[in-house]
Amino acid sequence: MSIQPTFLITDLLFFALTISLIAFVFVVRKRPHLSRPWSQVLKSTTGSVSLMILLFYYAIALVDSVHFHPRVAQATESQYQYSSEVHSLLDVLMTPMRSRMEKTFSAPLATHSFAKEMMQNEAGQLQRDYPRLNYGGAHLAQPEDQKAADIISISLQASAQALFYWALIWLFMLWLYSQRNNQGLATLLANVLKAKTTYPLRAIAITSAVLMLLTVVSMQLGQHYHLFGTDKVGQDVFYQAVKSVRTGILIGVLTTLITLPLAILLGALAGFFRGWVDDVIQYIYTTLNSIPHVLLIAAAVLLLQVYMSGHADDFDSLTERADLRLLFLCLILGITSWTGLCRLLRAETFKLREMEYIQAAEAFGVSKFKILMRHVMPNFMHIVIISVVLDFSGLVLAEAVLSYINIGVDPSMNSWGNMINQARLEMARDPIVWWSLSAAFVFMFTLVLFANLFADVVRDALDPRVVRGEQ
Amino acid sequence: MSLLIVNGLSTEIRGRGESNLVVRDISFRVERGETLALVGESGSGKSMTALSIARLLPPAAQVSAGEIKLSGRDLMQISEREMRDVRGSKIAMIFQEPMNSLNPVLTIGDQIAECVRRHQSVTRSAARQQSIELLAAVGLPVPQRNIDEYPHQLSGGMRQRVMIAIALAAQPDLLIADEPTTALDVTIQAQVLDLLKDLQSQFNMGLLFITHDLAVVKQTVDRIAVMHQGELVEHGTNEAFFASPKHAYSRALLAAIPTAQKRLQRDLEQDAKRVSAVAQPEAEDAAGPILSVRNLQVHFPIRGGVFRRAVDYVRAVDDVSFDLHAGKTLALVGESGCGKTTVGKAILQLLKSNQGSVQFQQRDLQTLGNEDLRKIRQDLQIVFQDPYSSLNPRMLVGDILEEGMTALAVLKTTQDRKRKIKLLLDQVGLPADSVLRYPHEFSGGQRQRISIARALAVEPKLIVCDEPTSALDVSVQAQVLNLLIDLQEELGMSYLFITHDMAVVSYLADEVAVMHQGQIVEQGPTEQILLQPQHHYTQKLLAAVPSL
């Protein structure tokens, strides 16, 4: 074996969550009353385009969650030695970018460093000038003259490749579809082009083309250049931004592992049993809610830091330590954010409790537990789903703010918040170092924007109140 | 010239990519001082017609054809600004729900004076004076004080009077009343109807009266137009309509209204059937009443003070006693808030009662432990009012029907239960493939059939029917009532029938108990109560019921 697979705790949780998501999709598909709102989501152009982009991000995070220790070169015959570093599948896919370190800042697609250095010129004299980069555009002999043409030619080639494969895949899929529905491929194509299909296939096709183009072009350019430049220690900013996807997505989804059980259980119990149970649960969430969340998180993270600095030996590697801190952050974010959903569910259970079908079940002597499981919970699940989707973007944004004030993820971890935090110190430079900020902005904005748009569509589809408003 | 001429009106609702005609090419006239009733069941397009005339349709709907002339002026042709001058001053409207139709944060005076000042140039104080006069005209007890009150401080009937005062504020030529009494109790309904008639003759208005209730129509209006699925199927004078309805739908509508005569007719048919049947199980009457309620009291605490201690009690049910015999139907009649539903729930032990006893098959339900109570539940079931909230939307109909059998362990094997479910669906007249469908795929009447089947599944001896038909259209109501009667004939159950509707009572009850403010004021055989009411409340109630 040339690698030794390793599973961080967050990886395992993330995989488990992914599997349950897939299971959820299968369950929903079988039940018409559950799948109807979702097919409405998919029929809306905004809904399916947003979902595609979210899935793209999700896939990056998933690939970035397959971790392993690479084999170190000096291995004895019988026993391999593995590096203590942890790499992921994404690192392999982005191979040159991870390791191609420059000395310090360089602008996007630059061939020369951003800072002047003392160096010898051809005449052997010392002078201050911008040195060539170790990797960025290193294949060019005359960067000043060749760079533009080189970039254009790489981009064009990559685009052509991307579009070719894209067309191939789509034609094949449409052909399959037309076979299954006994429809001529030509009519189907015409319908797709005129946007006359049930699901917005044209928009989906365009989105996938854009995603494919961006991926292939950036990967190809990344082989020879630093697409978004390099940061202070010379690391590729594009690589950082892509690696940060996993952090953002994980914060967004793992937190729900904490919030959902708490909110669902306590909300349902409070609303169903009322009386002192309700009083106690209300007390818990009012108390928790009244502590300013940022401060509670700050206090908890500070305490974690104290703990970790006191028990530095307990952690095998920096990665593992950072991973635990990420998990802890999800935990504390979950603890601060379940109260809102809990309150909603409590109110909804209050309403459901008065529903006649629950009284009918009581008249049959159905046990309280079964009534909760069968009659109450399935009927407020739409609120849970809406709230999970709505909260996702907020959590991604929260990560950035928290990391910015040093109470977010570990500073050694790639995250948009850390990128912003490190970059803002360079705001004062002249000319300004803008690329780290911009890269973080573009990646984060895209994710959050489409998450928000998706959440809007999901809410419209799942919330019966909206349906009533339309009639 | 007619006051209002509607000519070839069509209204459509546009959804996603499709449009739906809800009013199809209808024409009618309303003269000054005349009342025209637009009658139809839910979804017939009668409200849409009213909103089309006032040009107040919701954004998704629009008039697609036709003309609407008010005193010769085509309302479809004038601008929105001109139309605003018409609304209120020429056409005024009253809606069904007086609570929702009034702005909760403005005083009643504000809401009336606003309309006065919109259409007349008067000072603020003059408008206030006029509002007080209007409130007096619609019969509010203390207009001087009522004018500064908020809608929530008034009762439902008073609120509807305020709505009428607003409508009259600018002395309109045409008043459109959209189900103005449907949300009100029958005694209040009678008062509001009288008021409307008085005011109409006083102001010489044209009145377009929209309702689903033919009984109300007969006493109130001059001419009748019947709507069905967006079309005007019949149009004629009151007398002519009730004497000989021409259209088949009108006849069906009239036939569906339950009355005592129809019951007699039905009884005769049943008797004939019974005679032809050879063996006929005799009701096990000698054993005494199946259900016997004595001095039942249910009080709800009113909490107040700093520590939310109970400072007082609402006596929802205050000393109620009655007997119900096997195979019989007892109707518990009363207006909203009289405590009749609470009685039903207390009998089923869904609510704790404060005092009294509920004897079911000679056992006091209140003293039973949980386990014994579960056994008894098999014999004691309930059918609810709202066909939409009485079935869990996330469960298959098959699972809904099976739940009771599983919980009470009535039938042990899955196969037995499946067979039973098939039988049940057949009994209530639903197709066998309903088991694999969800409640939302059924209409209101069908859902009520499912509810009945659910109760029947455990073969109860007594079913509490809590207003099982009041959310249904009249034609569907007739079907469900007949189903209940047929099932009783077949299975010999007893019904405790909770209702506010005297017509339903006369159609199926053997005995009647009239409830008022938590107490039973009178009870006895149906005929005796309906024909010779003793208690003054019963008399008042019966007098208020509009009859055909």
Added chain:
Amino acid sequence: MSAYIIRRMLYAIPILIGINLITFVLFFVVNSPDDMALMQLGSKHTTELQIEDWKRERGYHLPLLYNAEQSGLAAVTETIFYQKSAKLFVFDFGSSDSGRDIGYDISQRMWPSLALAIPTLLVGLLVTITLALTIAFFRGTYIDYWAVIICVALISISSLFYIIGGQFLIGKLLKIVPISGFDTGLHALKFMILPVLIGIVGGIGSNTRWYRTIFLEEINKDYVRTARSKGLSEQMVLFKHVLRNALIPILTGVVVVLPLLFMGSLLTENFFGIPGLGSYTIDAINRQDFAIVRAMVFLGSVLYIIGLVLTDISYTLVDPRIRLS
């Protein structure tokens, strides 16, 4: 009604006790004062003696809950719980880990925070309500559609970028106002403009969208149809009927955050170097000054609870349905 308000106030007491216990557990039980000392002094080359001194200086040498060495009342008062946690109830915050009087710092620093937060809130409210009402007026049209999309896009931008972008654009490119800093009195004005502006712009997206939803919910109610049937114009319907009803949830939503304005904004104050409570908190977090963080947790909770009580009171004042029942 007064009974209701008194009950709500009494309800705050167990919550405050709960918060106090949570902070106590978090700060003193989960991590011992020794851990804190190690963290502050660095774990290498630190002797027991240094740790003891550090703890003694700050009063962390006492036992947590019960002092066995003392007798009588002192056994309870000479403890960390009494000295550090219980005293919070009377707003005695003690001194920070670096030895400054926290109570004094708070009283000095809350004014710049307020000077920043109040104009942001008021102008922001005015702007967003106007925008939301305008969008509600054009509901169902393309204006509405695109306004909502723009709102969603604005919401999707991290608050960090509002600050960085605003600072960069206005302060650096246009050179209109200073980028950061603070001054006393009227001179503070020129330093306030940029953060207030950014605060308002940052809140436009979410608030406008939220208020629009409230307006649309009201517009679909039956009383609006009644108002139209009286012949009122669309403007009258919106301003007199819809706005009045919609203001109830909007205003009560504002009331709950009013007391929290004292706490200032962490990010804005930090970026613009405004000496308010927000930057005070951030500095404390970065210096890992637990005493200040503890004090701010308690202060924030108290202010939030005051906000809750004020919300209840304001409901009873604004909504006649509650006032008169």
